[in-house]
Amino acid sequence: MTQAMHFSTADGRRLVGRVEGESVVAAFDAPAEGFVPADDAWRAVRDANGERFAIADVHVHAPVLPRKILAIGLNYMGHVEETNLAKPEVPVVFAKWSSSVTGPFDPIVIPHEETRTDYEGEIGVVISKRAYRVSVEDAWDHVGGITALNDVSGRRAQLETPMRQFTVGKSFDTFTPVGPVITSVDAITDRDRIAVRTVVSGEQMQSSTSDHLIFSIPEIIEYLSRGITLEPGDLIATGTPGGVGDERKPPRYLVPGDVVRVEVEGVGAIENPVEAER
Structure with a gap:
């Protein structure tokens, strides 16, 4: 490996x-x-x-500081079902600013205004070479490796505003911990069944494998590269399993003092303490 x-x-x-x-x-x-x-x-x-x-x-540090972070929403049926939304017919895509990237063990800092900070453990895919209109069959040839990431989400900003500010709620500083490494594709035993798990302050919140993705990693790359050039170092967040804090009864939001651990098989784990903005 x-x-x-x-x-x-x-x-x-x-x-x-x-x-x-x-x-x-x-x-x-x-x-x-x-x-x-x-x-x-x-x-x-x-x-x-x-x-x-x-x-x-x-x-x-975060292993890569990407030009683009392209994220996929509602890509595990467990997450679709817990939100009571319809299964998407095409990938649901949103962006995260690269300024939100932080290290695998650095703090997640909650802004003063954010009252509903949530975790989303995900498999990250890092592009290795220019990809434009890439087929499903050729998609893995454009992947340089995988990593672990946490698509930390400010649900207040994301969902409570009239126009649903996904980009704002997903892009606060420190809201994209990544790492601790990039693992080469040839070291991944089963690229169709990569495990991902999220633990918050010792309690398991999410656990699934990539064979439960609605849109597979190659399908995501094919879809994104239709009209968008994926560049070396670009990061794709492939979606989060069911078990997010916003959908729990009662909700389980991140609070200062929490520690969030996201594990990806073949990569290892990121583990970030949670702090309030000073």
């Missing part, structure tokens, strides 16, 4: 490296966009023989 990590050392160097157990082996200086999983970048990571660092001694 090859996993790439984007990290900073104690002396301020920002690097990309290959994960080996509890260590990371430096491959190259990290560019502004982090690790873009193109073929040449993966070769550099696989061949890395630089300095070795204990992961516990470095600061782990």
